[in-house]
Amino acid sequence: MDTSAGEEVNNCTQQHLEQGNSPDVSFSTYELEEGDYIFARDSTSMEHLENEGFALPEKIAPVRNWVGRSRELDTLKSQILNPQTRAITITAMCVVGLAGIGKTTLASKLVRQLYSENASFVAATWESLRSVTGIPPRFDGVMDSLLLTLSSGEITPAVTLQDDYFKKTERLVKLLRDKPCLIVLDNVETILKTKQAKRAGYFADEYTEYTWLFRQLVETEHQSKVIFTSRESLAQLQGRETYTLSLGGLDQQSAVTLLRSFDFTANSEELAELAKRYEGHPKALEIVAAVIQEEFNGQAGKFLRDRKWLLIRDLDSLIDEVINRLSDEESICISQISVYQTPEYPLFYDGIAAQMPETSERDLKENIILALKRRQLLNYNHEHQSFQIHPLVQEKASYLLNHESSRTAHRRAYGYFFSIAKLEAEWKEFEDVKPLLRAHYHACQAQDWDEAASAVFKAYEYLRQCSHFELLINLYETLIPDNWKDGEQLITSPYCHIDILCNLGYLHHCLRQYKIALEYLQHSLSLSRLVKERQREARSLLNVGLNYLDVYNSEIALEYLHKCLKIVNSIKDYTIKCKALEYIGVVYHQKQKYDIALIFFKKSLDIARQISSKEAEGIAFGNLGGTYIEKGEYGLAIKYLENYLKVSREIKNLRCEEYALHNFSIVYNYIGDYRSAINFTLESRKISLKINDREYEGRSIRNLAIAQRGLGEYQNSINSFKEYLKIARELSSLYHEADALYQLGITQRDMIQNDCNIVNIINEAIANLKESLNIFQQIGNRAEEARVLIELTKSCRQTNTVSQEDLQNYLNQAEQICIDQQLPLLIEVREMKADCQNNCWVERNTSPCPPSGKGEMSIT
Numbered sequence: 001m002d003t004s005a006g007e008e009v010n011n012c013t014q015q016h017l018e019q020g021n022s023p024d025v026s027f028s029t030y031e032l033e034e035g036d037y038i039f040a041r042d043s044t045s046m047e048h049l050e051n052e053g054f055a056l057p058e059k060i061a062p063v064r065n066w067v068g069r070s071r072e073l074d075t076l077k078s079q080i081l082n083p084q085t086r087a088i089t090i091t092a093m094c095v096v097g098l099a100g101i102g103k104t105t106l107a108s109k110l111v112r113q114l115y116s117e118n119a120s121f122v123a124a125t126w127e128s129l130r131s132v133t134g135i136p137p138r139f140d141g142v143m144d145s146l147l148l149t150l151s152s153g154e155i156t157p158a159v160t161l162q163d164d165y166f167k168k169t170e171r172l173v174k175l176l177r178d179k180p181c182l183i184v185l186d187n188v189e190t191i192l193k194t195k196q197a198k199r200a201g202y203f204a205d206e207y208t209e210y211t212w213l214f215r216q217l218v219e220t221e222h223q224s225k226v227i228f229t230s231r232e233s234l235a236q237l238q239g240r241e242t243y244t245l246s247l248g249g250l251d252q253q254s255a256v257t258l259l260r261s262f263d264f265t266a267n268s269e270e271l272a273e274l275a276k277r278y279e280g281h282p283k284a285l286e287i288v289a290a291v292i293q294e295e296f297n298g299q300a301g302k303f304l305r306d307r308k309w310l311l312i313r314d315l316d317s318l319i320d321e322v323i324n325r326l327s328d329e330e331s332i333c334i335s336q337i338s339v340y341q342t343p344e345y346p347l348f349y350d351g352i353a354a355q356m357p358e359t360s361e362r363d364l365k366e367n368i369i370l371a372l373k374r375r376q377l378l379n380y381n382h383e384h385q386s387f388q389i390h391p392l393v394q395e396k397a398s399y400l401l402n403h404e405s406s407r408t409a410h411r412r413a414y415g416y417f418f419s420i421a422k423l424e425a426e427w428k429e430f431e432d433v434k435p436l437l438r439a440h441y442h443a444c445q446a447q448d449w450d451e452a453a454s455a456v457f458k459a460y461e462y463l464r465q466c467s468h469f470e471l472l473i474n475l476y477e478t479l480i481p482d483n484w485k486d487g488e489q490l491i492t493s494p495y496c497h498i499d500i501l502c503n504l505g506y507l508h509h510c511l512r513q514y515k516i517a518l519e520y521l522q523h524s525l526s527l528s529r530l531v532k533e534r535q536r537e538a539r540s541l542l543n544v545g546l547n548y549l550d551v552y553n554s555e556i557a558l559e560y561l562h563k564c565l566k567i568v569n570s571i572k573d574y575t576i577k578c579k580a581l582e583y584i585g586v587v588y589h590q591k592q593k594y595d596i597a598l599i600f601f602k603k604s605l606d607i608a609r610q611i612s613s614k615e616a617e618g619i620a621f622g623n624l625g626g627t628y629i630e631k632g633e634y635g636l637a638i639k640y641l642e643n644y645l646k647v648s649r650e651i652k653n654l655r656c657e658e659y660a661l662h663n664f665s666i667v668y669n670y671i672g673d674y675r676s677a678i679n680f681t682l683e684s685r686k687i688s689l690k691i692n693d694r695e696y697e698g699r700s701i702r703n704l705a706i707a708q709r710g711l712g713e714y715q716n717s718i719n720s721f722k723e724y725l726k727i728a729r730e731l732s733s734l735y736h737e738a739d740a741l742y743q744l745g746i747t748q749r750d751m752i753q754n755d756c757n758i759v760n761i762i763n764e765a766i767a768n769l770k771e772s773l774n775i776f777q778q779i780g781n782r783a784e785e786a787r788v789l790i791e792l793t794k795s796c797r798q799t800n801t802v803s804q805e806d807l808q809n810y811l812n813q814a815e816q817i818c819i820d821q822q823l824p825l826l827i828e829v830r831e832m833k834a835d836c837q838n839n840c841w842v843e844r845n846t847s848p849c850p851p852s853g854k855g856e857m858s859i860t
Contacts (some may be wrong), residue, residue, distance in 0.1 A: 053118050054182065057126035057149070061108040061186070065261055065286075068254025069106055072245065076110050079243045080225055081119065090243050092218045092226040094188075096233050097247035098376050098390055099318050100283030103229040106247060107184055110227070114182065121182040121225070125149040129210075130187035139209040143168045146183065150175045165209040169216050176217070176224035183217070188230040194325040200371035201235030211236070218242055231322060233374040246376070249280025249390075258282065262289035266300030273304055279391055287313050310395045319396040325375065329359070331400060333368050334377055338389065338397035339409040339445070345417075345438050346386030354416035355409060407446045414442035414451060424462065433459045437475070444478050449490040453479050453500065460503065465655050467693050469510045476504050485523065498527045498536050502543060509547050512733060517547050538567040538576050546583055552781045554587045561587070578607040578616050585623060592783055592823050594631050601627060618647035618656050626663055629670060637667050658687040658696055665703040674707040681707065698727035698736060705743065714751035721747060735784075738775035742788055745769035749795045766795050782817045786825055789814035793832060808836050 079090055095103045111124060125146055129136040147155040147168065155175075160168055175181060191207040193199040203211040217226045218237050228234060233244060250258060255275035259266065266274070278284040288303070291312055296302040311319065326334065336355035340347050349365070356364055372378035379388045389397070401409060417439035422432050436459040443452035456475045463472050479500055481488045489497040505520030525540035545560035561584050568577040585600030601623045608616035625640035641663050648656035661684035668677035685700035687693075705720035725740035748765035769792045776785040793810045796802040811833045818826035 054115065054121045054124040056112065056115055057124050057184070059126045059128065060111060060184075061104045061126070061128075063105055063109050063112065065258055065282075066105070066109060067257045067261075068250050069102070069109070072106060072247065073110060073113065076106075076245060077113070080114070090225075091222070091241040092228065092237060092243070094228045094230060094234050094237065094242060094244040095247055096230050096244060096376060098281070098393070099231050099322050100281060100315075101247050101249065102282045103231075103247055104186055105282075107186065107227055107229050111182065111184060119182075120180055122179045123150045123152065124182040124184075126184045126186065128186040129190045131190075134190070136190040136207065136210070139165060139207075139213070140168075143172065143213070146172055147175070150181050150183075165212060169213050172213070173216055173220050173222060176220075176222035179223070181224040182227070183224065184227045184229070185214075186229045188214075188228045188234065189232045189325075192230070192232055192234075195327050197327040197330050197367045197371040200327075200330075201233045201374035203236060231376060232325075233376070235374060246379070248379075249278070250275075250282060250285075251280060252276070255280040255285060258285055259289065262286075262293070264289060264292045264296075264298040264300055266292075270300040270304060274300060277304075277391070278310065281390070281392060283318065284310070284315055284392060287315055310392055315392060316396070319392050322375065322377065322393070323396055323400075326377075327371070329368050330371050330375075332356070333364075334372060334389075334393070334397045335400035335405070336409045336412070338394045338401070339406065339413050339442065341438075341441070342386075342388055342394075344441075345434055346384055347388065348386055350420070351413070351416055352387065354412050354419075357412070410442040410446035411448065414439040414446065414448070414455070417442065418451075418455070421458075424458070427462055430466070430468075433462055440475055440478075449479055450492050450496070453491050453496055457496075457499070464507075465653065466691050467510075467655075469507045473504060473507050473511075476500050476507070480504075487527075494527065494531050495533060495536065498524050498531075498533065498540075501527070502536065502540050505540075505547070506543050509543065509550065512550075512731070514547055514551050518544065521547060534567055534571050535573055535576070538564045538571070538573060538580075541567070542576055542580055542583065545580075549583060549587055549590070552590065552779060554591055557587050558584065574607050574611045575613070575616075578604050578611065578613065581607065582616075582619065582623060585627075589623075589627055589630070590783070591821060592630070594627050597627050598624065614647055614651045615653060615656065618644050618651070618653070618660075621647065622656065622659055622663065625660075625667075629663065629667055632670075634667055634671055638664075641667065654687050654691050655693070658684050658691070658693065661687070662696060662699060662703065665700070665707070669703060669706045669710065672710065674710040677707040677710075678704060694727060695731055695733065695736075698724050698731070698733075701727070702736075702740070702743065705747070709747050709750065714747060717747050718744065718751070734775050734779050735781065738772040738779075738781075738784065738788075741768040741772035741775070742784075742791065745772065745795060746791050749791075749798065762795065762798055766792065766799070769795055782821050783823055786814045786817040786821070786823060786829070789817075790825065790829065790832065793836075804836060808833070811836060 076093060076095075079093055095107055097103050111126070114121065115124075127142050127145060129142070131137055143165070144157045144160065147160060148157070150172070155171060160171065163171070176183075191203055191210045193202045193204050203214070214228075214234075214237060218239065218241050228237070233246075234242075238244070249255070252272065252275050255278075256268075256271045259271050259274055274285065274288060278288065291307075292298060292300050292303045296306070323331070323334075333352065333356055337347065337352055340351060349369075352369065353359075353361070353364060356368070359368065369378065373380065377389065377393050379390075380386075381388055398406075417435040421435040421439070427433060436455045440452045440455035440459075443449070443455060456472070456479070459475075460472065479490055480497070481490055484501070491497045491500065501520045501524035505517045505524060508514075508517035508520065521540055521544045525537060525544060528534075528537035528540050541560050541564035545557045545564060548554075548557035548560065561580050564580045565577065565584070568574070568580060581600045581604040585597045585604065588594075588597035588600065601620055605617060605620035605624065608614075608620050621640045621644035625637045625644055628634070628637035628640060641660055645657060645660040645664070648654075648660050661680050665677045665680035665684060668674070668680065681700050681703045684703075685697055688697035688700055701720050702724045705717045705724060708714075708717035708720060721740055721744045725737065725744065728736035728740050745765040745768035748761045748768070751761060769788055773785060773788045773792060776782075776788060789810045793807050793814075796807060796810070811829055814829045815826065815833065817823065818829055
């Protein structure tokens with residue numbers, strides 16, 4: 001669009017008419033240059049050729065940097081001309097939109113296209129009602145110009161010297177009846193009412209001559225066409241004879257194309273961000289490009305990082321011109337609703353009404369909102385059935401708020417969002433939780449920390465179950481001061497502050513940020529003891545134990561969990577006790593002491609039933625099933641997993657259902673029913689994708705790979721394990737990275753055993769196993785370290801490059817770990833040592849899925 005002229009008046013005349021009365025005019029062509037970038041350039045079009053219809057108006061605005069708008073042009077032309085008969089179908093068109101949005105340029109481009117297509121007009125004229133003073137030009141001056149041009153010089157000012165505005169209007173309408181003419185009246189907003197909401201879009205009383213003229217142009221029957229451009233809708237010209245086009249910003253592609261035509265450096269992401277930030281506003285994009293060139297050495301990235309506000313340079317005064325036309329009630333309304341973040345949540349009428357509690361519904365709808373819509377400051381999106389504010393207007397309106405009025409607006413906003421939040425039982429998707437997230441935002445802006453905390457606590461469980469850990473961390477971190485480690489807090493209640501720290505610790509633990517998690521949890525533990533809050537102390541101990549459990553420090557984990565158990569036994573908190581017993585069971589499962597693990601899991605099941613917690617009951621079923629998998633008692637494992645799956649579906653807990661399906665695939669991999677394993681894996685992965693659980697998506701891929709290996713599809717299995725490895729590294733999960741390398745190594749080894757033509761893969765298999773061993777040693781998982789040492793020994797034995805001494809060394813290390821950890825693997829290790837000493841190897845098959853192929857614990 002015309003970003004240099006925008007809405008400004010072009011008082012410059014074209015060059016003197018040449019032969020055939022054809023002026024030199026400027027329009028844009030498109031050229032594909034290096035990199036397929038499209039640049040819009042000024043050029044002389046074919047418009048200089050002889051035209052049998054009308055001549056281009058002398059005062060027509062130039063068209064520079066034309067991009068996009070093909071849909072708008074087609075719409076306007078279809079309103080002007082009937083495609084079959086080319087007969088004019090309506091009397092007038094109004095192109096309305098925000099200042100600088102490109103109305104003038106669109107009208108100019110339209111006239112030029114009609115000219116080049118030999119549209120059936122015999123005369124055309126262009127008049128602007130804007131002047132440097134802001135006051136529209138004299139009516140007589142505009143009328144004299146219109147009459148002179150459309151009469152081909154016959155009706156001169158001398159002829160109409162004695163005419164009043166009625167007579168001049170009559171002469172003009174007669175010309176429009178006698179022959180098809182095209183009139184463009186630009187910047188019509190200058191003659192509209194200001195400072196009155198009820199009269200927004202109405203002609204001002206002092207411009208009765210223009211009012212009469214415009215109504216006669218629209219309402220009188222004639223064969224001509226009138227085009228108005230205005231920053232505001234023309235409320236008195238809304239009849240059937242008028243078509244109104246509300247002009248928005250350029251679409252993303254066109255905005256990026258426009259930006260590429262300027263001389264600055266930007267990658268595709270930066271161009272897209274600029275286009276999005278200014279919603280394709282052409283004038284804004286031109287000003288931004290100039291600022292990038294002049295102040296940021298042509299680096300768009302630097303501008304985006306430095307300029308967090310939108311209203312730079314002339315943009316501020318441009319939007320000022322619009323805001324200054326508002327009445328007091330319009331200013332109050334637009335400034336109050338500017339606190340809403342409409343890209344984050346739709347703005348409905350009730351949200352506006354919440355900001356104007358003292359205004360009646362009738363006055364708000366019939367006067368204020370209607371006025372803002374007519375002034376193009378508030379747009380209604382019929383597709384989304386909500387209101388939208390252009391970001392330039394929103395930022396300018398926010399500047400109208402002082403500190404106190406801003407807090408008031410935010411308080412009304414979070415009150416509104418609390419009021420529309422659904423009950424938790426009705427939540428079905430993330431959108432249902434959004435009102436609470438908006439309430440949290442506005443409460444934080446108002447510095448009402450208790451209300452902000454209330455919003456997060458209400459949404460916590462749902463967001464946690466859907467793995468929105470980073471989102472929850474961001475929400476909670478706004479509720480603690482920078483110096484929280486010194487004992488400072490924003491929340492009034494010390495108990496809520498403890499809960500926030502404890503939840504932050506748990507959430508960082510979920511993201512495997514164990515050091516950060518431990519810092520929050522130790523602090524919540526200290527504060528709990530300081531205020532002698534035993535329940536919160538127990539909960540902190542529970543989560544500290546869980547944190548140590550996941551870094552394979554089982555002894556310290558047990559120490560904290562038993563302390564937790566002691567407290568909950570004394571205060572009779574069975575919910576935390578159930579969880580503590582569960583975690584202790586997981587520790588013993590991790591230590592491969594499965595019989596002890598079963599004892600604790602069965603105790604947690606009993607308590608879950610006692611407290612009627614279906615979720616805890618389901619988790620206990622899952623943990624029992626996972627442990628029986630390890631014991632090789634697959635019938636019992638399937639029985640418990642069936643109960644787990646049933647409960648998960650009853651309570652509609654997708655995460656627990658995901659875990660149950662995942663463990664079923666493990667069972668069937670152990671049994672050797674690989675087709676069933678694949679079916680359960682696909683079901684599990686479907687849920688993982690739905691709830692965005694990247695970790696269990698990776699685990700599902702791992703189970704798929706194991707099944708593929710069991711079916712002899714080695715290359716497919718290797719590809720799947722590589723995808724699993726990629727996800728593990730993406731999540732910075734050292735355990736699963738080590739497991740993926742382990743699985744790759746033994747799969748490559750098995751592949752070699754079945755295809756002697758791929759013997760070179762053995763070196764890659766050994767390398768993967770060694771890397772897996774290093775990671776397990778790094779994270780201190782000694783049980784898995786022993787497993788890898790066994791598989792490394794088997795793999796190295798297939799080469800002639802590893803000495804018996806080295807093989808014996810691997811087995812000695814594995815033996816010592818099994819002794820220290822009391823692992824059942826000790827028998828297999830000693831048998832292999834005997835084979836090694838006798839140099840007589842016997843093939844022994846370990847389980848098809850270790851180390852992480854074991855039944856997954858259902859910890860939540």
